[in-house]
Amino acid sequence: MLDKNASKNDLTLELNELVDVMLDSAPERLIANKSIVDRLVELLCDVTKIELHPALFRDEHATTTSKGRAVSMTTAAQCAEEFMRTQVFIRGAYSAITEQLKGKESIELLYGGTGPFGLIVLPLLHRFAPEQVQLTLLDIHPESLEALEHVIEVLQVSDYIRSIQCVDILEWDAPAKAFDVIVSETMKMLLKDEPQVSIFRHLAPSLKDGGTLIPRQVQLDAWITSDGKERNESHHIGRFFTLDLASSLALSLQSEPKIECSLELPTRQNKVVDLTLTTYIQVYGEEWLYDNQCSLNLTFCINDIEPSESDGKIHFWYEFTRLPRFAFKYDVDANALEKLTLLADPLEQNSIGIPYIKHYWQKHQLIKTGRYNSNTLGNAKCENLEDRCALEHQMLVALNLPLYETLQEVYQSRTEEEFCDFILGKNNGVLNPSQIVEVTQLASQIS
Ligand SMILES: C[S@@+](CC[C@H](N)C(=O)[O-])C[C@H]1O[C@@H](n2cnc3c(N)ncnc32)[C@H](O)[C@@H]1O
Structure with missing residues (x-):
């Protein structure tokens, strides 16, 4: 018994030390921390008995909700391997909790979509006392929450848990102004497929005044690049959406939510241009994810757009469907097809x-x-x-x-x-x- 407890304590210690390295690294060192994240994932897989890369993986256990796909337990676990995403999200959540605790003795944190590891929040709890942070944990997949119980045990953080609920967040009866921090990473590039927008729309009214969402904002931008030029020579044509507290609250007031935007395409002497769409994520404070740092930030390119002579515009609108996404259309140069x-x-x-x-x-x-x-x-x-x-x-x-x-x-x-x-x-x-x-x-x- 003594031995078992001793090895459990060793494991807790190692997990805490790995997260301490991530939290204490200078921002420019994060790129060198891949082995730290790999070790963290390896230990969490051991604890939960999750096989991260099964020989034949068809990902058949995702759930398609009314407003987006809830990825399966295995896919959620695989997200942890994206080492920049993992570090930047953990660091951002840590900063947000620290900030919120300024002037308060305790805070309530809601984590919507924990996956099997509760990765963004559970591993950093050793930096705080249970009297300071209390967690409400939600996920739609019972198998993820079963695995999460093992993580809670090995990290020895059960005192921090107010409740764990197996629910579709979008159907959850969210209490008004009850939380200081709301965390959810349920997104892909350009906020497609997964329900991040609808989850923030549903949960934003549950944030106390002065509280924060994690991620704090997701910015979607459009750029054009002239034929043959590099991406870093792109010209910014505008931001077509920001997901943040203000937009989430505004959406929560609409019974039929709408996101629409039009951006002007500058006329450039009929030169062919490429359109690039980017997803930048501010998790919190200084913690940002930019171009291609992880799968949530992949850039999306549409080639060979011919700007129309006069008022060529690109129109963007978000489709709130089972596979949500931005659709976009640009004014076609009426002559382009004729030519x-x-x-x-x-x-x-x-x-x-x-x-x-x-x-x-x-x-x-x-x-x-x-x-x-x-x-x-x-x-x-x-x-x-x-x-x-x-x-x-x-x-x-x-x-x-x-x-x-x-x-x-x-x-x-x-x-x-x-x-x-x-x-x-x-x-x-x-x-x-x-x-x-x-x-x-x-x-x-x-x-
Ligand atoms: C991309 S994973 C992220 C897991 C973990 N938070 C992380 O960052 O590593 C998204 C998680 O959110 C859960 N999820 C997505 N939509 C949900 C919904 N509508 N209700 C409850 N859980 C949901 C999925 O089951 C999955 O576990």
Whole structure:
């Protein structure tokens, strides 16, 4: 018994020491702390008996709520491996708690979506006393909360826990102005797929006056880069949304929430430009995550936009659906399609990384306007119509696209992006690598 307790204490000590390194590192040293985060994850997996990378992982245990996907226990555990995300979130939560405790003896913290490790908050609790911080922990997945009980035991933090509830946060009866800090990391880049926006909309009224959300803000920005220029030569055209306390409270007052914005695309002598969309996260204070520091900050690029001569604008709006996301549309240069004389190479990838779709969409616009002929084919070499139709049909099957509906969509969509939205919609918002490989192989028989 003595031995068992001794080794448990050793484990607690090691976990606390790892988190102390993360908290005490200078910001520029975080990049060198990967092995510290890896060790933390290894220990937490041992404690919870979670197999982080099963041989055959299909991620079938996610739950699709009315306003976004709650990732499975295994996926939530894998998030911990993103070492910049893990450190910046833990450091930000630590600063927020420290700030909130200035002038108060104790604070109430709500953690919405703990995953199996309660990673953003539980490992830092040894820096505070249980009388200072009391936690309410929520997650939709019972298996995650079962694992969390083991983490609580090994970190010896049960005295800090006010309650643990297995609920869909969006259905939870959230008490008004009850918490000093509300933590939730339920997002992907551009606030897509997961329910972060709706969770903050639902929980913001539960924050006491002077309280803080973690992350404190998520900024979504649009940039343009001229053809051939590097990303660091981008020109900022504007911010299309900030998720923070103010916007969350404003959304909470709307029964049918709406997020919309339009940004002006500057006219640049008809030069082709690329549009880049970024996600910057301020967890708290100095703790920020920028371009590509983790999967939540991947930049998203749309190539070859032709700004219209006059008032070319990009319109953004958020779709509050089971797979929420920003949709965007830019004013198409009315002449752009008329100027099109040569189809894109069948192997050219489009904004969502699939070949052939650009070519396929352009081809149907030419057919629609009676301008499709052997001169417009460009690099498309498979001229036998039957072979070509058969290959296209196989591509549609690979992309889960029903023939009749897809033909309707390809003719009716105003832009290629709109057609891509349709494709993503038929694939739960993401295409898997094997689909892209299959389409590439088929497209190479046409190119
Ligand atoms: C991306 S994981 C993050 C886990 C952990 N907080 C971390 O940062 O490592 C998101 C977690 O939120 C939970 N979640 C997402 N939507 C939820 C909802 N509507 N109600 C309850 N839990 C939810 C998921 O089950 C998952 O455990």
